[in-house]
Amino acid sequence: MGRPRSFDEQHLLDVAEDLFWSRGYERTSIELIAERSGVANGSLYSAYGSKLGLFLKTFERYCDQRVELVENVIADHAGSFEEAVVNYLDKIVRDCTSGAERRGCLMLNSIGELAARFPDVVVVASRTIERMENVVAARVAESVATGEIDLAEDRINPLGAHVVMVSQGLIQLSRVGVSAARLQTLVETSGRLSALLRVA
Helix, strand or coil, rough: CCCCCCCCCCHHHHHHHHHHHCCCCCCCHHHHHHHCCCCCCCHHHHCCCCCCHHHHHHHHHHHHHHHHHHHHHHCCCCEEEHHHHHHHHHHHHHHHCCCCCCCCCHHHHHHHHHHHCCCHHHHHHHHHHHHHHHHHHHHHHHHHHHCCCCCHHHHHHHHHHHHHHHHHHHHHHHHCCCHHHHHHHHHHHHHHHHHHHHCC
């Protein structure tokens, strides 16, 4: 069993996530994380081995939270499937446009910056995307089983993947400055497209 942390790990990971997300991996140093978090350099290296080790711990936590978000706004939504999708995409747009700093998504940003150098980033991101798609697909399957929507079985997983793909596209568009109004129009269009895709 490893030694217990001598610091508040959740606070540390909050600080590290904010820095990695805002500045990127390369422009974020262990020294800066130590300064902002109040955790000594030596403690960080002892706990995580390297900056990459700390990043991967932060990255996995962030990705788990993204899956939880999809579960909360899709799987647990009490309305129709269509309403659940719009609720999810609305949430994405609100998150993307809530601050002046359009920093996108840590997962998508990190794929672009680090995928060619660090295979573990690709592994975590791919697993996360698959988990999100599975959550949406399970909601589709539930709606098919109850008779809410009419969809061939072999189109359930593609529809789940489509919804996740749209959410990621909205994030990227927000990052290049597309207005909240324009993003909301795309949400409404995607809701109608989801209906068209539900043809058995």
